[in-house]
Amino acid sequence: MVSVATVSRVLNQNGYVNEETERRVRQAMKELNYKPNEVARALFKKTSKTVGLIVPDITNPFFPELVRAVEDVMNIYDYTVILCNSDEKVEKEREYIEVLKQKYVDGVILTTNQFAPEEVEEWDVPIVVLDRPLHERYPSVVADNYEGARLATRHLYEVGCRRIAHIQGPNHVVNAMERFRGYQDEMRALGLGDRQLVIQGNYQLKQAKEAVMAALAEHDMDGIFAGNDAMAVGALKAVQQCGLRVPDDIAIIGYDGIPLTEMTTPELSTVSQPIYEMGAMAARILIKQIEGKPLEKLHYQLPVQLVVRQSTSRRGLT
Amino acid sequence: MVSVATVSRVLNQNGYVNEETERRVRQAMKELNYKPNEVARALFKKTSKTVGLIVPDITNPFFPELVRAVEDVMNIYDYTVILCNSDEKVEKEREYIEVLKQKYVDGVILTTNQFAPEEVEEWDVPIVVLDRPLHERYPSVVADNYEGARLATRHLYEVGCRRIAHIQGPNHVVNAMERFRGYQDEMRALGLGDRQLVIQGNYQLKQAKEAVMAALAEHDMDGIFAGNDAMAVGALKAVQQCGLRVPDDIAIIGYDGIPLTEMTTPELSTVSQPIYEMGAMAARILIKQIEGKPLEKLHYQLPVQLVVRQSTSRRGLT
DNA sequence: GTGAAAGCGCTAACAT
DNA sequence: ATGTTAGCGCTTTCAC
Numbered sequence: 266m267v268s269v270a271t272v273s274r275v276l277n278q279n280g281y282v283n284e285e286t287e288r289r290v291r292q293a294m295k296e297l298n299y300k301p302n303e304v305a306r307a308l309f310k311k312t313s314k315t316v317g318l319i320v321p322d323i324t325n326p327f328f329p330e331l332v333r334a335v336e337d338v339m340n341i342y343d344y345t346v347i348l349c350n351s352d353e354k355v356e357k358e359r360e361y362i363e364v365l366k367q368k369y370v371d372g373v374i375l376t377t378n379q380f381a382p383e384e385v386e387e388w389d390v391p392i393v394v395l396d397r398p399l400h401e402r403y404p405s406v407v408a409d410n411y412e413g414a415r416l417a418t419r420h421l422y423e424v425g426c427r428r429i430a431h432i433q434g435p436n437h438v439v440n441a442m443e444r445f446r447g448y449q450d451e452m453r454a455l456g457l458g459d460r461q462l463v464i465q466g467n468y469q470l471k472q473a474k475e476a477v478m479a480a481l482a483e484h485d486m487d488g489i490f491a492g493n494d495a496m497a498v499g500a501l502k503a504v505q506q507c508g509l510r511v512p513d514d515i516a517i518i519g520y521d522g523i524p525l526t527e528m529t530t531p532e533l534s535t536v537s538q539p540i541y542e543m544g545a546m547a548a549r550i551l552i553k554q555i556e557g558k559p560l561e562k563l564h565y566q567l568p569v570q571l572v573v574r575q576s577t578s579r580r581g582l583t
Numbered sequence: 584m585v586s587v588a589t590v591s592r593v594l595n596q597n598g599y600v601n602e603e604t605e606r607r608v609r610q611a612m613k614e615l616n617y618k619p620n621e622v623a624r625a626l627f628k629k630t631s632k633t634v635g636l637i638v639p640d641i642t643n644p645f646f647p648e649l650v651r652a653v654e655d656v657m658n659i660y661d662y663t664v665i666l667c668n669s670d671e672k673v674e675k676e677r678e679y680i681e682v683l684k685q686k687y688v689d690g691v692i693l694t695t696n697q698f699a700p701e702e703v704e705e706w707d708v709p710i711v712v713l714d715r716p717l718h719e720r721y722p723s724v725v726a727d728n729y730e731g732a733r734l735a736t737r738h739l740y741e742v743g744c745r746r747i748a749h750i751q752g753p754n755h756v757v758n759a760m761e762r763f764r765g766y767q768d769e770m771r772a773l774g775l776g777d778r779q780l781v782i783q784g785n786y787q788l789k790q791a792k793e794a795v796m797a798a799l800a801e802h803d804m805d806g807i808f809a810g811n812d813a814m815a816v817g818a819l820k821a822v823q824q825c826g827l828r829v830p831d832d833i834a835i836i837g838y839d840g841i842p843l844t845e846m847t848t849p850e851l852s853t854v855s856q857p858i859y860e861m862g863a864m865a866a867r868i869l870i871k872q873i874e875g876k877p878l879e880k881l882h883y884q885l886p887v888q889l890v891v892r893q894s895t896s897r898r899g900l901t
Numbered sequence: 902g903t904g905a906a907a908g909c910g911c912t913a914a915c916a917t
Numbered sequence: 918a919t920g921t922t923a924g925c926g927c928t929t930t931c932a933c
Contacts, residue, residue: 268904273928280929281902303685304631305926308622309909315665315686324651329641336641336668345682347633348666350654364663367621368633470846498846505848528788528816530823530848586920591912598913599918623910627925 276301307369316551317365319349319358319375325468326495326523327540328376331395334544335374342552344371353437355379362388372551375399378439391554395547397439398564404554406547406565408538410440413569414447415454417490417518417536422455424577426488426516430462430480432473432500434492441468444492444520462486466496473499481507487515488577494519494526497533501576516577522570531575539567594619625687634869635683637667637676637693643786644813644841645858646694649713652862653692660870662689671755673697680706690869693717696757709872713865715757716882722872724865724883726856728758731887732765733772735808735836735854740773742895744806744834748780748798750791750818752810759786762810762838780804784814791817799825805833806895812837812844815851819894834895840888849893857885 267290274280275290282290293299307313318335320328332348339346347370349361358377365373372391382400385392394405421429431448434441445463452461464480466473473496477489481503489504491497497519504515511517511531519526522537546565553560585608592598593608600608611617625631636653638646650666657664665688667679676695683691690709700718703710712723739747749766752759763781770779782798784791791814795807799821807822809815815837822833829835829849837844840855864883871878 269927270904270906270929271902274903277928283902286902300681300685302626302687302926303682304622304626304687305909306928307909308620308626308911308926309928311909313622313686322651323641323647323654326644326647329644329647332666333640333642333668336666345665345667345686347663348650348654349663350651363618364621367618368631368663369620369622501848502846525843525846528820528843528847530819587911588913588920588922589918592919595912601918604918620910623925624912625925626910626927627912629925 311369312371312555313369314343315345315347315368315370316555317347317349317361317370317373317375319351319361319373319377321353321376322350323348324350326525327493327521330523330540331376331544334541335548338545338548338552344552351377353377353379353435362390366390371555374547374551379437391551393547393551393554395543401564404550404560404563406543406550406567407440408543408567408569410443410569411447411450413520413536413538414444414490415451416569416571417520418448418451419455420534420571420573420577421488421490421516421518422451422457424488424512424516424579427457428460428462428484428486429457429488429490430464430484430486432464432466432477432489432491432496434466434468434496438468441492448490466492466499468493468495470495470499470502473497474503475499477503478507481509489515489517491517491519494521494523494533494535497535497576498525498529501529501531501533512575512577512579516579518577522572526572526574529576531578534574534577535572537570537572539569543567629687630689630873631687632661633663633665633686633688634873635665635667635679635688635691635693637669637679637691637695639671639694640668641666642668644843645811645839648841648858649694649862652859653866656863656866656870662870669695671695671697680708684708689873692865692869697755709869711865711869711872713861719882722868722878722881724861724868724885725758726861726885726887728761728887729765729768731838731854731856732762732808733769734887734889735838736766736769737773738852738889738891738895739806739808739834739836740775742806742830742834742897745775746778746780746802746804747775747806747808748782748802748804750782750784750795750807750809750814752784752786752814756786759810766808784810784817786811786813788813788817788820791815792821793817795821796825799827807833807835809835809837812839812841812851812853815853815894816843816847819847819849819851830893830895830897834897836895840890844890844892847894849896852892852895853890855888855890857887861885 275287351357374393376396378397464476477500489500519535522535526533526535593605669675692711694714696715751763782794795818807818837853840853844851844853
């Protein structure tokens, strides 16, 4: 027989163990199908091999891929992920953080920009912010929203659009604001500064569709840059419903590059973010932090890519 | 001062505590911002207020809503959910079960039909099977796949289709087989038993599109019942690409009722499952089991609903 | 190199 | 009605 201490030593590759003893222990563990109790281990080590992942709403088609990426990477390193839907409510986010801490999660990845750094500081748990920058103090992985928006706007210009509208995302979401800023700057750079037309959206298809319907009744436009893909679909529906053709009468480009964009007719042009890579990178950064390794960089801004499909493919220039 | 035992007593509403003392304890807890350590509690009670949720792939648009429902309900009862993507691999599912058990999860909801009941028995953890029946021994929540398939097939017949093809889902997925069976039986009932045309799909858009392209080259058809919505979109793309019109030349109906069906042009008819309700019900059943309450019923089969949209709306009867 | 023992923070007897 | 204590299963000193 051997003592529990010895078993623990072989499990943790910790302290000295006779080779022969180690062999016997491993053999016995296998035979008895012994699996160490992770809860007891967590209690002692104050670390649970579990992380929290807080997203606004997994039902929003932008997030599944992000979540999947995080889960995949975490899984490689033997971490397990607790999924939390916050609906963008600070209160819910706060509650989740509380619960997660009570469970000794080793870290949290969150998609939010609503917290004051002082509050985050108090949480005293490693975090990584994903998709939306929170504060320079905290590691983040985001895509280049500003540049992507300029790209999209310029692309519409290049296919001949001159009256380019932008459907803006929610005001409290930083990345939506960055995209808006990109639109504004590019419009000015194109000499269309005074032709700007901004439609207020909330990242939802339905609302965007209605807003575009309303806008079409009052304004002339020949191109729409939507703040995300869902709203681009909304715009597409609105335009088609008004009897106008896409891309001939109005060209449309979305943002995010979710699979949905390939399912519409016509297929939607979009600015694609490396969604999976963003999630994977956030996960890797969190692990580094947990393991106390130094981060080469605190903030990662991934490049976006213009994806041209049918919704902006037209020959004629105005 | 009070002893830890007393604090525990007020926390658990357990044993007798002087009212005045309770007040003081609660006050102190608030002031000190004391939060009990859930890990220690779990170690003692062998229950962690955490459940596992194993789905094939959160990236598949059928699952986000299901996951969301589970999370919502679990949240109400103060449970937290660990999300696991199995890619339909038994091996991965097994590993997850192992890990979850080591973490003392109180129960597991899983979407699979690949386990022998003897194996599940050994896990010795409350489970609920979701979307796919596993075995009569285990509580399950599924929709009426057979009836839904008959509904879809009959609907195509009623809008005038006589050469109705079915795109079948993967063979190892029971619900896909149920739908296939429904198609067969209904075709026979309609007197079209010898006009059946089955296209093998794997629940993926892309593969379905190609399979339909190939089928269109060889066979005549005027209606397609796809085993799920993703494949219906694939079929839609294939048909359109062949220069045929939907629904005039070929009517298409999908299955599941995911939001995607409203985003295509034309919008897709489908058999909608009460996805959110299924997830929520599975969660409620799991909680009942965990709390040791009796289940009125072991197996819940929820009704499905025919949703008619543009992809099957045509006047002309053949 | 290995065993004995203390302790992580909690809860449930068992005293008082 | 409340305090004291043992123990959940693990890891880590500290002896030997």
